[in-house]
Amino acid sequence: MQKPRVIIDHRERNLDIITGLEKHDIEMTFAQLPVGDYIISDRICIERKTMPDLENSIIDSRLFDQVARLHASFSKPILLIEGDESALRLNRNVILGTIARLYIDYNIQVVRTLSPADTAYSIYRLADHEQSEDRQPRLMGLKKAHTNYQWQVLILSSIPGIGTKLAQKLIERFKTIRGVVSADIEDLEGVDKIGKKKAQRIYEILNAEFEGANR
Numbered sequence: 001m002q003k004p005r006v007i008i009d010h011r012e013r014n015l016d017i018i019t020g021l022e023k024h025d026i027e028m029t030f031a032q033l034p035v036g037d038y039i040i041s042d043r044i045c046i047e048r049k050t051m052p053d054l055e056n057s058i059i060d061s062r063l064f065d066q067v068a069r070l071h072a073s074f075s076k077p078i079l080l081i082e083g084d085e086s087a088l089r090l091n092r093n094v095i096l097g098t099i100a101r102l103y104i105d106y107n108i109q110v111v112r113t114l115s116p117a118d119t120a121y122s123i124y125r126l127a128d129h130e131q132s133e134d135r136q137p138r139l140m141g142l143k144k145a146h147t148n149y150q151w152q153v154l155i156l157s158s159i160p161g162i163g164t165k166l167a168q169k170l171i172e173r174f175k176t177i178r179g180v181v182s183a184d185i186e187d188l189e190g191v192d193k194i195g196k197k198k199a200q201r202i203y204e205i206l207n208a209e210f211e212g213a214n215r
Helices: 015-023 051-059 062-073 092-106 116-131 148-157 164-174 177-182 185-189 196-207
Strands: 005-009 027-031 045-050 078-082 109-113
Touching: 005 116, 015 027, 015 116, 045 051, 045 062, 045 116, 051 062, 051 078, 051 092, 062 092, 078 116, 092 109, 109 116, 148 164, 148 177, 164 177, 177 196, 185 196
Parallel strands: 005 027, 045 078, 078 109
Antiparallel strands: none
């Protein structure tokens, strides 16, 4: 079974978290991330803040700029808040109001952890779950797709249940995006790592009629 992978911002210096990730046998890659601290799939990037970090970023208004960029780059961004609230200067209602705004305005999911070890375990579980669906971590915002093949992989990997590797297999098998869209369920099942359930889901997404106007 393949190890979970995490792309970590090279400025991350919390050795307790790095050691914790090593303990859970995670494959780590360090890079300069344009947003966030940990990329665990093509749709999830985690911004980690201790409680004092969160408080300071609310006070100086950095938080909303950071989450806006996260929201623009990833479909399921996460703000991971580490530690307790015992030493905070801000009123608890301010913190709760901020978290509510993050969810409502930016679709930011909030995960709470108690310690660096707890943070490492949470990252491991999230990465393991995401990548069991072949949603591999990839850098967002560093490279632009310059070839048709890169654009084709990017488009297909945005479909739920299809990561970069499956997108590559699909375009290599059917040659064009039109070929993937035209494929029936049995054709899709013929691609390595695509079972009946996943083939049915891909087919439904690609062939469903637009319903927005009727809602």
